[in-house]
Amino acid sequence: MTRLHESRIISNEAFGGGYRMLLLEAPGVVASARPGQFVHLRIPNVEPSALRRPFSICDAKDGVLSILYKSVGRGTEAMGDLRAGDGVNIMGPIGNGFPSPSNDSLPLLVAGGYGVAPLYFLAKNCTKKGILFAGGRAAQDVLLIDFFRAIGWETQICTDDGSLGVKGFVTAALDLWQSLHSATKIEIFACGPEGMLAAVDERAIKWGAKAWISLDRRMGCAVGACLGCVQKMRRTMESGGEETYLARVCMDGPVFESGTIVWGN
Ligand SMILES: Cc1cc2nc3c(=O)[nH]c(=O)nc-3n(C[C@H](O)[C@H](O)[C@H](O)COP(=O)(O)OP(=O)(O)OC[C@H]3O[C@@H](n4cnc5c(N)ncnc54)[C@H](O)[C@@H]3O)c2cc1C
Numbered sequence: 001m002t003r004l005h006e007s008r009i010i011s012n013e014a015f016g017g018g019y020r021m022l023l024l025e026a027p028g029v030v031a032s033a034r035p036g037q038f039v040h041l042r043i044p045n046v047e048p049s050a051l052r053r054p055f056s057i058c059d060a061k062d063g064v065l066s067i068l069y070k071s072v073g074r075g076t077e078a079m080g081d082l083r084a085g086d087g088v089n090i091m092g093p094i095g096n097g098f099p100s101p102s103n104d105s106l107p108l109l110v111a112g113g114y115g116v117a118p119l120y121f122l123a124k125n126c127t128k129k130g131i132l133f134a135g136g137r138a139a140q141d142v143l144l145i146d147f148f149r150a151i152g153w154e155t156q157i158c159t160d161d162g163s164l165g166v167k168g169f170v171t172a173a174l175d176l177w178q179s180l181h182s183a184t185k186i187e188i189f190a191c192g193p194e195g196m197l198a199a200v201d202e203r204a205i206k207w208g209a210k211a212w213i214s215l216d217r218r219m220g221c222a223v224g225a226c227l228g229c230v231q232k233m234r235r236t237m238e239s240g241g242e243e244t245y246l247a248r249v250c251m252d253g254p255v256f257e258s259g260t261i262v263w264g265n
């Protein structure tokens with residue numbers, strides 16, 4: 001059963017570009033947190049009837065839970081006003097998380113914007129160093145690069161406007177890398193905007209690579225009851241044919257294997 005935890009804010013530092021890093025004293029969450037899981041936060045300074053908001057676990061160590069968030073609306077704007085010592089109720093950790101990267105493959109992480117958050121937690125827990133492909137609209141949307149470099153990961157950066165790294169989509173950098181290393185066995189882990197995830201999925205299928213895709217959906221209950229987060233999926237039946245079904249991103253995901261998501265539904 002998903003647990004509720006009372007926590008205290010340690011800090012809520014601005015990162016620039018509307019992003020902040022929220023550190024929470026939450027030993028109960030940290031104890032069982034796995035990369036790719038998320039927490040559902042009750043934001044204390046919006047009305048009590050407001051829905052909780054979901055955020056990926058960016059790091060979890062020594063009893064401290066880290067969340068990297070972007071201010072996009074009422075809830076996240078209110079979060080920006082929270083101060084050290086304020087209380088936050090946390091539901092979680094929730095979801096399946098990423099599987100452990102295979103020992104026989106090179107892990108490639110593909111991130112768009114704040115999608116880098118769960119991938120950092122994954123990289124920190126990965127015994128094998130790989131490559132982070134990080135993209136964003138502009139330099140301010142490419143986050144945690146120094147964090148990845150500090151733990152020995154190679155990074156490739158792309159921005160839509162060319163203000164940092166190579167101008168263009170992160171998938172173009174991924175294509176170029178793959179064309180130069182097509183003999184290397186890779187495993188891809190991706191989190192970011194839907195268009196990027198669909199493009200990564202398409203490439204993984206084409207290249208015959210295993211890939212894991214973390215979906216971002218608006219959420220209500222986050223316990224599988226409201227069906228507000230459903231995603232159309234495909235699977236192979238025992239007869240060999242294919243059927244589609246609806247998965248709940250909160251309980252069945254947020255991470256799904258490449259080739260199983262029906263995009264655009
Ligand atoms: C599993 C999961 C992990 C997430 N991890 C992070 C994270 O690490 N950092 C982070 O900043 N955000 C993350 N999000 C998104 C975050 O939950 C939303 O940005 C937040 O709930 C918006 O709340 P709000 O009240 O500020 O915005 P609202 O006022 O509710 O909405 C403002 C705008 O954001 C859009 N929006 C709201 N929720 C989502 C969503 N889930 N996905 C895409 N667009 C949305 C709305 O359509 C609207 O255009 C995650 C979402 C999920 C489902």
Ligand code: FES
Pocket residue numbers: 218219220221222223224225226227228229230248249250251
């Ligand atoms: S958010 Fe309610 S079922 Fe997923």
